[in-house]
Amino acid sequence: MKNCIKENTCLCGDNRYKVIRKGVKYLLKKGKPPAKIIKCVHCDLARTFPSPAPSEFYNESDKGYLYMLENEDLWRRFAGNILSEISGYKPSGELLDVGCGIGILADEANKKGYQASGLEINPDAASVGRERYKVSLFNLSISQMSASDKRWDVVILNHVLEHLLQPVQFLSDCRRLLKEDGILYIGVPSYKSWTAIVEGKDWPHFFVDQHIWQWTHKTICEVVNMAGLSIVNIHSKRNNHYHFGGARGKIKRPLYRFFEIIGKGDQIILIAKNFNKGITSPEPDLSDKTRLLRCVSNDTQSRGVIARGEAPKQSNVDNIMNLVSVLL
Numbered sequence: 001m002k003n004c005i006k007e008n009t010c011l012c013g014d015n016r017y018k019v020i021r022k023g024v025k026y027l028l029k030k031g032k033p034p035a036k037i038i039k040c041v042h043c044d045l046a047r048t049f050p051s052p053a054p055s056e057f058y059n060e061s062d063k064g065y066l067y068m069l070e071n072e073d074l075w076r077r078f079a080g081n082i083l084s085e086i087s088g089y090k091p092s093g094e095l096l097d098v099g100c101g102i103g104i105l106a107d108e109a110n111k112k113g114y115q116a117s118g119l120e121i122n123p124d125a126a127s128v129g130r131e132r133y134k135v136s137l138f139n140l141s142i143s144q145m146s147a148s149d150k151r152w153d154v155v156i157l158n159h160v161l162e163h164l165l166q167p168v169q170f171l172s173d174c175r176r177l178l179k180e181d182g183i184l185y186i187g188v189p190s191y192k193s194w195t196a197i198v199e200g201k202d203w204p205h206f207f208v209d210q211h212i213w214q215w216t217h218k219t220i221c222e223v224v225n226m227a228g229l230s231i232v233n234i235h236s237k238r239n240n241h242y243h244f245g246g247a248r249g250k251i252k253r254p255l256y257r258f259f260e261i262i263g264k265g266d267q268i269i270l271i272a273k274n275f276n277k278g279i280t281s282p283e284p285d286l287s288d289k290t291r292l293l294r295c296v297s298n299d300t301q302s303r304g305v306i307a308r309g310e311a312p313k314q315s316n317v318d319n320i321m322n323l324v325s326v327l328l
């Protein structure tokens with residue numbers, strides 16, 4: 001994979017693609033002609049077409065952080081979920097939330113005994129967070145931050161990578177932020193999850209206004225490995241962003257909970273460590289069907305290499321889920 005998207009080419013360098021969703025509506029830009037989701041036929045990494053430009057949503061006039069302010073309890077619950085995942089690896093220490101918005105996660109982490117800070121590119125969001133929660137929030141780019149000598153026990157990258165033109169470069173900068181035994185937490189949506197299949201083109205995490213990339217377990221492992229990180233654990237969880245209303249909600253709520261239990265939830269959680277610090281990836285847990293065995297290789301020569309061949313075919317189960325999608 002390469003470091004950036006160029007002339008509508010996949011990160012793997014292949015420009016052949018298949019359209020997997022049409023008519024995907026913009027959630028913020030109402031009235032804009034709908035987008036498509038296209039999938040690289042070589043590596044399965046999917047992307048929004050036409051690709052959104054980060055300069056349109058990462059700028060000083062962006063007020064997306066207001067949504068966090070208005071839904072503070074919800075964001076505190078998300079933060080609690082993330083911190084409970086992390087506590088199994090690092091129950092204390094210095095923590096940096098990259099793309100922290102107004103810093104709710106950093107505030108929650110401080111309450112749980114971490115020494116937490118945030119990194120936020122939007123100066124208004126950082127300013128609001130400092131004022132409101134008295135937390136340490138840096139208004140710097142990731143490259144400026146990683147150029148400093150400061151290193152962290154925990155770096156969090158929650159629902160950030162899908163917004164970035166150059167995710168491998170960004171991950172590499174995040175790796176440099178880690179202490180020798182530090183951990184990186186990554187959360188991204190998974191477009192191959194059963195929830196995404198049931199929701200079809202209305203799956204909210206296509207979010208074509210801002211999401212450039214759509215991940216699978218395989219592709220997120222590949223970019224993480226390319227950035228010089230090794231994978232400690234990867235699993236699925238259900239995203240929390242659904243509003244279950246009406247009769248369909250009564251069916252969807254238990255259905256999506258079931259998907260989560262069997263490892264088909266639509267959020268991928270990945271814990272990584274620095275590749276070059278003598279850390280050996282653990283033996284794969286064969287009971288965890290979501291784990292990609294090929295991604296735990298410690299062979300530096302194999303990093304980022306994608307096996308050439310046919311894109312995986314849809315399984316019979318996925319076809320059944322497509323049918324469920326029609327029925328719901």
Ligand SMILES: [Zn+2]
Nearest residue numbers: 010012040043
């Ligand atoms: Zn590709």
